[in-house]
Each structure stands twice: as C-alpha cells, then as structure tokens.
Amino acid sequence: MVVVRRFLRFVFVMAALVGVMSASLVVIGPQVVELVGAHRSDHERISLKPLAERSLIFDSYGNLQGTMTNSADPQNRSQVPLDEIPETVRESVIAQEDASFYEHTGVNVRAILRAVDANLESGDVSQGGSTITQQVIKNSLVGDEESFSRKLREAFLAVELEKQMSKDEILERYLNSVYFGGGAYGVQAAAEYYFHKDAGELDWAEGAMLAALIRAPSEYDPFKNPELALRRRSLVFRRLVETGKLTEEEAAFSEGFPLPTEPNPPLPPYDYFVEEVKQQLLADPRFGLGSTTEARSRAVFEGGIRVYTTYDPQLQAKAIQARQETLPRSDDGATFPVDNPRTGEETFGTQAIASVEPSTGAVRVLVGGPGFDRWQFNLATKSPGRQPGSTMKTFTLATLFEGDGADGVEHVPSDTASGSRCTFRFPGERELYTLSGSSGYTTITRLTQASSNCGFMRLSQVAGIENVALMATRLGIRSTMYDRDADGEPTQPPWNLTLGTKEVTPLDMAAAYSVFANDGLRMEPYLVERIEDRNGRVIYQHRPDPERIVSTQTARLVTEVLAANVTGGTGRNARISSGQPAAGKTGTTNDSTDVWFVGYTPQLATAVWMGAPEGSISLARAGLGGATGGRYPAATWGRYYSLIMEDVPTVEFREPETTRRGRSVGRIPYESGGSGSGRGGRTTTPRRPSGGTTTTTTAPDDGDGDGGGGDGETPDTTAPATTAPATTAAPAQPDFSP
Missing domain, CATH: 3.40.710.10 (DD-peptidase/beta-lactamase superfamily)
Incomplete structure (x- = not known):
C-alpha cells in the first residue's frame, strides 16, 4: 500500500510539473506578457474590496427585528476582529486549511505535496493545497476558474498580498469572508446559524465543525448529512492533534460533543414595521445612505448598517x-x-x-x-x-x-x-x-x-x-x-x-x-x-x-x-x-x-x-x-x-x-x-x-x-x-x- 501511495504521489507531482511546463510553453508570447504585466500592475495597487455585510434592524429596546441582505446574492455576514475569534476556531481552521500559514510567504509547495499524501491515505479530500492567502485572493479577486493563468495569477497575488498585509490581517479577512453554508459568510454568521451563539463562545467541537465545512459546506452539512459531517469533523481533530494544538485525550473529549440539530437562519424583514423601515431607507436620501437608489441599496443590503427604530414590540x-x-x-x-x-x-x-x-x-x-x-x-x-x-x-x-x-x-x-x-x-x-x-x-x-x-x-x-x-x-x-x-x-x-x-x-x-x-x-x-x-x-x-x-x-x-x-x-x-x-x-x-x-x-x-x-x-x-x-x-x-x-x-x-x-x-x-x-x-x-x-x-x-x-x-x-x-x-x- 505504501508503494502504491508513493507511486501515485510521484505520478501526481510529475503530472503537475509537466502541466506547468506545458502551460508555460503555450502562453509564451503575448499571454506571458499579459500575465507578467498583470502582476506588475497589481504590484503597487492590490487592494481588497470591503466585504458585503448584512444590515440589522432593531426595536426601541435594542432587540433584533430583522436582517437585510441582497436577495440576488444574500451574504449573511457580520465581521468580527481577529481578537474576538477564539483559539478554538482559529486553530481548527489553520490546522485544516493551512498548517504552515504563519511560516510561508503566500504559496506553500510542501503543503501541496502533503495534501496529496493525506488525501490518498484518507480516500477523501482531507486537506487542500491552497494556502489561506491564496484562498483570500481567489475569493476576493481572481475567482475559481480552473485554468493555469488563473492559478499563476493567484500565486503572484498571494505573494504580493503577504507583503502588504500582516498574517493576522489576512487571517481575519479569511475568517470573515469564507462561506460556511446556510447562507452564512464568516465565522460570526456561521456561529449564529449552526450553534445559536456568538463566535466568541465557540468551543473546540464547534470550531472543528466550522473548519470541516469550508471545503464542501453542502456535502458536510450537519443537518442534512450528519454521518459525513462527523467523519469530516474527526479529520479536523486529527489535524489538531498532529499539529500539537490538542492532545489525544482533549480531541477524544471534544469528539463526544454532538452535532447541531436545528439551524438558526437570520430573521428576515417580514413584518409591516420592519418592511416600512426598509422601504424608507431605500427611498429617502435624508438618512445619509447615498444620493442614488443604487448607493442606498448597497448601503442597506451590503453595508452592514445598524438601524435603531421606534418600534415597541410590547405595544404591538x-x-x-x-x-x-x-x-x-x-x-x-x-x-x-x-x-x-x-x-x-x-x-x-x-x-x-x-x-x-x-x-x-x-x-x-x-x-x-x-x-x-x-x-x-x-x-x-x-x-x-x-x-x-x-x-x-x-x-x-x-x-x-x-x-x-x-x-x-x-x-x-x-x-x-x-x-x-x-x-x-x-x-x-x-x-x-x-x-x-x-x-x-x-x-x-x-x-x-x-x-x-x-x-x-x-x-x-x-x-x-x-x-x-x-x-x-x-x-x-x-x-x-x-x-x-x-x-x-x-x-x-x-x-x-x-x-x-x-x-x-x-x-x-x-x-x-x-x-x-x-x-x-x-x-x-x-x-x-x-x-x-x-x-x-x-x-x-x-x-x-x-x-x-x-x-x-x-x-x-x-x-x-x-x-x-x-x-x-x-x-x-x-x-x-x-x-x-x-x-x-x-x-x-x-x-x-x-x-x-x-x-x-x-x-x-x-x-x-x-x-x-x-x-x-x-x-x-x-x-x-x-x-x-x-x-x-x-x-x-x-x-x-x-x-x-x-x-x-x-x-x-x-x-x-x-x-x-x-x-x-x-x-x-x-x-x-x-x-x-x-x-x-x-x-x-x-x-x-x-x-x-x-x-x-x-x-x-x-x-x-x-x-x-x-x-x-x-x-x-x-x-x-x-x-x-x-x-x-x-x-x-x-x-x-x-
């Protein structure tokens, strides 16, 4: 079995090298110039757009009454700073997605090879080859098209991003942008959706579950596929033990915690008062959300605003x-x-x-x-x-x-x-x-x-x-x-x-x-x-x-x-x-x-x-x-x-x-x-x-x-x-x- 695995690893690596060399030859000429030019043009002006963030409507007592997201691209997201994201989440995600995150400079060839070994051994996609920095670039700038030019551009920009942002800034961006399923983007929305709590309250079992979801949220959905979700979470615990973040005993203890059973989707603005507020925000420039309809729409559905209203639910x-x-x-x-x-x-x-x-x-x-x-x-x-x-x-x-x-x-x-x-x-x-x-x-x-x-x-x-x-x-x-x-x-x-x-x-x-x-x-x-x-x-x-x-x-x-x-x-x-x-x-x-x-x-x-x-x-x-x-x-x-x-x-x-x-x-x-x-x-x-x-x-x-x-x-x-x-x-x- 070891011989077979080594052979497959060799085949994969050689195929990758051949693919890279072949693609390099194909793009000789104008495409090479284009790639290099793109890299140079991005060298000084690479920037990440602000993340779309849900907006919230509160009553006069400060209680949440509705969540507003873009219906065409509903991103339920609430950003939180890295220091408010607990170790249980940060370490679980790093162990699963990019164990050498704090060591590499944006691209990690060794991680690609390790991922091949791990995936062959597990018979599953237990690890990915892209670094967290590359995933940030993919999600924010270059998309997920399967092409050599896109991968090369992603690598260029990942290296450049590491020069412009600190590791903690990149990790914070990642944890607030990654999709966890159920319409939840980022760890805060995911914590609410899966566990009915804030991200800062998540324990090791919950952090591991979120890390398990990143590669395929729909496939590992604990509400629809609990057996697959449990197996996937176990792989995360194994990585936590291998990277020294948990002992075998600690991992075994956390393995005993059950999966979530009931989702907690955001409260939509399906109420007369909340809907009236939403329509006023979209129509009236006096609220300072923009001089045009388009600008106000972006502010309301993607701007992460907090709207405090006069609504009294007790009187209602x-x-x-x-x-x-x-x-x-x-x-x-x-x-x-x-x-x-x-x-x-x-x-x-x-x-x-x-x-x-x-x-x-x-x-x-x-x-x-x-x-x-x-x-x-x-x-x-x-x-x-x-x-x-x-x-x-x-x-x-x-x-x-x-x-x-x-x-x-x-x-x-x-x-x-x-x-x-x-x-x-x-x-x-x-x-x-x-x-x-x-x-x-x-x-x-x-x-x-x-x-x-x-x-x-x-x-x-x-x-x-x-x-x-x-x-x-x-x-x-x-x-x-x-x-x-x-x-x-x-x-x-x-x-x-x-x-x-x-x-x-x-x-x-x-x-x-x-x-x-x-x-x-x-x-x-x-x-x-x-x-x-x-x-x-x-x-x-x-x-x-x-x-x-x-x-x-x-x-x-x-x-x-x-x-x-x-x-x-x-x-x-x-x-x-x-x-x-x-x-x-x-x-x-x-x-x-x-x-x-x-x-x-x-x-x-x-x-x-x-x-x-x-x-x-x-x-x-x-x-x-x-x-x-x-x-x-x-x-x-x-x-x-x-x-x-x-x-x-x-x-x-x-x-x-x-x-x-x-x-x-x-x-x-x-x-x-x-x-x-x-x-x-x-x-x-x-x-x-x-x-x-x-x-x-x-x-x-x-x-x-x-x-x-x-x-x-x-x-x-x-x-x-x-x-x-x-x-x-x-x-x-x-x-x-x-």
Whole structure:
C-alpha cells in the first residue's frame, strides 16, 4: 500500500510539473506578457474590496427585528476582529486549511505535496493545497476558474498580498469572508446559524465543525448529512492533534460533543414595521445612505448598517391581542370572511392599527393587516388609504376653534348650530345637495357626540372647505384633500370633505390627532431613531423639530370635545378600564365599507381602521350589517388601551382656559331654505360624484353610522365632563415607553 501511495504521489507531482511546463510553453508570447504585466500592475495597487455585510434592524429596546441582505446574492455576514475569534476556531481552521500559514510567504509547495499524501491515505479530500492567502485572493479577486493563468495569477497575488498585509490581517479577512453554508459568510454568521451563539463562545467541537465545512459546506452539512459531517469533523481533530494544538485525550473529549440539530437562519424583514423601515431607507436620501437608489441599496443590503427604530414590540403585541379579542366573526383573530360582490368569491376583512407618541412623533406600532405573510400591502401606511368617515370632522373643529374659518371667529364648543335636515346649493353645481338630520339646534360638543352630518356640513361651510382641507394638511394628512379635473389637476376640496370622502391612512390620522394630545405642537412621525455604520459610527440621528400647528387653547378645546365623545357620545366603547381619560372620534363610511376610531391619551395617539383590503366592500356582506366605528374599532381601541394602561399611572388632559359663552355660529353659507327637522332614511356618507356635479342626496343624521352610539343607544346629552387641573399634565415621555 505504501508503494502504491508513493507511486501515485510521484505520478501526481510529475503530472503537475509537466502541466506547468506545458502551460508555460503555450502562453509564451503575448499571454506571458499579459500575465507578467498583470502582476506588475497589481504590484503597487492590490487592494481588497470591503466585504458585503448584512444590515440589522432593531426595536426601541435594542432587540433584533430583522436582517437585510441582497436577495440576488444574500451574504449573511457580520465581521468580527481577529481578537474576538477564539483559539478554538482559529486553530481548527489553520490546522485544516493551512498548517504552515504563519511560516510561508503566500504559496506553500510542501503543503501541496502533503495534501496529496493525506488525501490518498484518507480516500477523501482531507486537506487542500491552497494556502489561506491564496484562498483570500481567489475569493476576493481572481475567482475559481480552473485554468493555469488563473492559478499563476493567484500565486503572484498571494505573494504580493503577504507583503502588504500582516498574517493576522489576512487571517481575519479569511475568517470573515469564507462561506460556511446556510447562507452564512464568516465565522460570526456561521456561529449564529449552526450553534445559536456568538463566535466568541465557540468551543473546540464547534470550531472543528466550522473548519470541516469550508471545503464542501453542502456535502458536510450537519443537518442534512450528519454521518459525513462527523467523519469530516474527526479529520479536523486529527489535524489538531498532529499539529500539537490538542492532545489525544482533549480531541477524544471534544469528539463526544454532538452535532447541531436545528439551524438558526437570520430573521428576515417580514413584518409591516420592519418592511416600512426598509422601504424608507431605500427611498429617502435624508438618512445619509447615498444620493442614488443604487448607493442606498448597497448601503442597506451590503453595508452592514445598524438601524435603531421606534418600534415597541410590547405595544404591538397588545394591539394584536386587542384585535384578536374584539374582531367579530374571526377564527384566527386577524380576519373575518367577507363576500366580494365583484368576483363572487369570499375574501376577508381585517383591522389596521397605527400608534404615534405625541410628545416625540415616534411611531410605536404598525399593524398593517392580518400578517405580512398573508397580505404584504401595509394598510396602515400605504397611500391612498381609505375614506375616514366622520373622523375627518375633528379637522373642522380645529379650524373653527383656531379662528381660521371663513368668518374669522374663534368659535368655542358651546357655540350652537342646527343638526336637522339640510339642503345646500353649491357654486358650480347643477343640483341641490340634501341630507337628513335629527339633532336639532344644539352645541358643537353635542353635534360631535351625535356625529351629526348636517351639523358638520353646516359647520364646515362656516369654517370654509378650503380652510378645513388646509388644516388637515397642516396636521399631517399627506393624501390630497382636493378633487381633480379630467386632466388630473386639483380643483377644490369636495363640499362634503368633513364627512370623510377623501382617502387617508391610519398612520396619518394617528399623527394628526397626536397634535391635539401634544397641545398643538406637531412632531413629525418617524420610524428611525438612528443609524450606525458597520464600525459603530452614527451616520444618522433623528432630531425633533416641533412645529406649532394650532394654539394650545385650540388643542385643549378639541380634546375637551373629543373626550366628551368618549364618555357620552359615539365613542363610548373606547373607554379605558383603568379610568385613564381618552379622547377620540368614530367614523363609518357608506354601507359600512370602512369603519374607524381615532383617539388619544396624553401618552399615545392611535387610529384603528376596519374593512376589506381588496376594496370598498360593505361589511354587511360579512354578516356585520350594524358595523360602525363606534361598535368595532372603538372596542378594539378601548381594549388595546386598557391593556397598555393597566399598570400606568393615570394622566389627565390639561384644561383649556375659560371660554366666552356660546352663541350661534351665524349664517350658513350656501344653505338653501334654512334648517329642516325631518328624519331621513338609512345611514349613508354621501360621496362627491365625478364630473364636478352633485346629486340630491338624502341621508340621515350621523352619516358615519355612529349616531346611536354604535350600539343602539342614544348619545348622552349631559354636559361634557370637566377635566382635571393643569397641574396633572402629561409627562414629556410616556411611562410605558422604553
């Protein structure tokens, strides 16, 4: 057997020599010049490109929420310095791949010959002939083409690299670049994938397993081929003993450790919040990741950045829990069946939830749908959104109280208007616009509690539709509040804008309402707190830039009215079990296609939307003929806040200053024939017809469908509850935030 092995070794060496000499003769002339020229050209400028490195997204507590890699070439890599890679890994890899690493100058002919002997003896590829330096060159510069010119170039560059980098630098580069299988590049990612731990914690058995994988990660995969993996690991232990790094006893002891049995792949960004962050990073140059789409893509997927977000997983979990406990006719806590009249097939309804911290603008929760695996379109953030129904009436209140209305009067909650039947003749419209109503002549607060459509149609004309649209935009509604002509150009807001006929997103609504919770200061909603590069240097830090949108008095008056709506109006299902005061408004559109509740406490503002993601489908087709914002979204909102406020001290809203006595809002622009008192038919939110005309529309009061409190009860007609003294104002930061 020894004779045969020596003969085969002789044949191999002679074949190699003949091959080298033959190839040398073939490349005489221009190719030799090319090779030498390439070597000379690389002599002074050889450099290794930075390694692609995964980027990570963290929540507000510092917990990992997602890993971002290039889908075309997903390199799950996290670089670690050599002094953080333990001896167990370094010595195992050196023993297996290049035992003379610290002795040769880049190329080791003796190692090639030893590899032949070892491989013949073992009947396997137990050792390779390339040095670690050559492997670095191959992986980084010349590729793995099987040709003499490539091998010669690899050898040239390996020698040159050893002149330009220290041994430790080369080894560090190798251990961070080599592929270990399972998408893991480098020892850190491999340690996580195979052993669920950091590279610095790996023992001899684990280090030997990683070294065993390098030559053929798929073949020696311990999860798929455990027997081959064990045999391969044993070869590494043998090399460790032969090189004097382990004794026979130590190797035998480590051999007794089992192989890993369960992989730990990186957490993909399959979540509404994380996906939203990723899309913002790719689209927005303000994060400092590059001025072009290509540059930002490289930074996000290969730059190794660390993104720290505002996401609060504890609040998110409670929002989902609240949805699970309150969503009607749901088997999974996330959806309910709905018949789609356009296709005749069954689809589903769900809820979307967005929460914003008023004092900072931090977006804490995004429940974008039933689950990112089922529905990836983020219903909480993506434009154009859905019709908000009567939740839009709050912007009419703000316009009136701020004195930004067409009459220039700073109105107060005790001012009065009629909520009875109304008819309008709008400029440029051929037909009358008529709604039914039953609220009678009463205060703005009580019109809000009853969600009176006629009342708010009158109030919005007093305020001026353009002014209401401007207020919505200033508060943070990013979708257009204007109708468009046949050429797509904006014309004017619809006359019934206050009834919620223009689409909005839940995130925008939560952010807009948060201004009232923050005493009229708008904090731009944001998801990214800071970004660090791969070396820990901060390259982006969110800076708050508060903007005064309405006066403190206006914000507190709006809060007073909306708090009365929760205690004695259509929003009673949103009451919080701990007694924490809340303010909010319900909304329900035509045929209950979209139902809403948007509200806030001093600590948090939240919008809850419910409907069918596939389009405007009546929830009556889900067996929810009585679906209103006050019935379902308000109940979800109330349960959510009861969960998060359970152990949080009560914080009262600040009181507004004393106002003048109430009086009539005065003449109503464009109203035809004065106030009526008749009752109308079924609940509806009129839509502005296309083509620039309106039709005569008959609809009852409470077009958001919440007029009876959403539960068959009439609104409480007692005066709004008084609020606590200003000395119990909201703190700068919520008590439940990280």
